[in-house]
Ligand code: UD1
């Protein structure tokens with residue numbers, strides 16, 4: 038056991054009844070990530086040596102599946118949800134450090150800074166409770182203090198008298214302990230007479246009577262927000278959204294309406310970026326300088342270069358977009374698309390696993406898949422790269438300064454050489470040579486004396 042080693046015990050075995058969901062509460066999604074995922078992410082940048090997750094028996098595989106790839110996690114089953122103190126007691130045999138943090142799987146917005154403050158506090162005291170002052174304390178345990186300001190008890194809502202119910206300093210449920218102190222206290226907690234559950238909150242009153250050094254650490258209402266219901270979940274989205282948009286605006290991003298931008302991951306922005314309403318950013322997104330994102334646009338896991346404009350209703354996923362490009366409105370840019378400087382992709386165009394070269398244009402109603410397009414090439418409206426033969430995918434290669442007329446089908450594998458022109462309406466399936474017109478179109482004919490059919494009289 039090293040002196041200042043820490044274990045984070047995350048309690049997530051409760052029934053979560055108020056969520057009215059078949060999914061465990063800690064696996065509900067907030068801003069594109071599970072609640073417990075938020076807690077674990079916060080721990081990532083701190084000096085925490087191991088995490089113990091307390092889960093219900095039926096949720097084991099759900100947790101393991103969701104949190105796959107994360108290291109140093111021990112999953113411990115709490116056979117029956119007998120309360121938060123019982124949950125901690127279940128975890129203790131798996132704690133090998135001399136300090137521990139109790140975190141809740143349903144308190145996702147806690148900051149790493151605050152946790153590190155709790156860790157510092159435990160150097161001075163045996164135990165510290167994280168509290169918040171809230172306007173409406175209902176549903177939270179209330180913090181009672183003696184005349185010296187020392188915490189003397191935490192009273193749960195159901196057990197509060199009228200005076201206690203008015204207390205606005207609440208228990209966040211987050212606590213930090215010296216492990217031996219937690220072990221000693223948890224042993225002494227008796228079931229709550231009303232609910233028949235072991236309340237970890239009772240540890241404070243016992244500590245007070247035993248002269249154990251306990252303190253509180255106060256933080257913002259937003260950080261300690263506990264998520265018990267779907268309404269709480271949407272409230273947490275609101276708080277999280279505000280945290281993110283505040284930071285972005287502080288760094289100079291113009292956000293037309295911060296209530297209508299969702300960031301489900303990490304968004305980094307250069308200078309003079311404008312983000313319009315009803316936009317969603319998913320995963321890792323990087324926007325360069327002078328980028329504008331128009332309404333109803335979704336950008337996932339992509340890089341957008343300097344001076345690029347994304348027009349409304351576009352969906353960009355897994356793409357590398359160069360500088361000074363224009364995309365949309367109504368464009369669908371799928372994974373492994375690369376747009377080089379000054380390329381344009383217009384309305385109702387879908388691209389996938391393709392490169393669109395410098396200054397090239399694909400402006401209307403087109404599918405470009407498994408293709409490489411050179412520089413200054415123009416792809417006419419309604420062009421389709423026929424990349425799939427029903428079994429395998431094939432490549433289309435189009436050179437520089439090519440002109441593809443409207444309504445062309447390029448049956449892959451195929452190459453169109455530099456400077457070639459393909460006539461409108463052609464279905465080309467053979468090599469297209471450079472600097473010539475290639476056309477595949479049946480002769481137009483006009484039939485003399487042809488009569489339009491007329492409507493038959495109904496009998
Ligand atoms: C708890 C606190 C309350 C605090 C609030 C903060 C207690 C008795 N009450 O109330 O003082 O203000 O959190 O959000 O501690 N859990 C288990 N096993 C159990 C019971 C619960 O792992 O047997 C887990 C839950 O999954 C949840 C967390 O512990 O993640 C808190 O349980 P919950 O039932 O939500 O407690 P609250 O009523 O919110």
Ligand code: CA
Nearest residue numbers: 143263264265
């Ligand atoms: Ca709760």
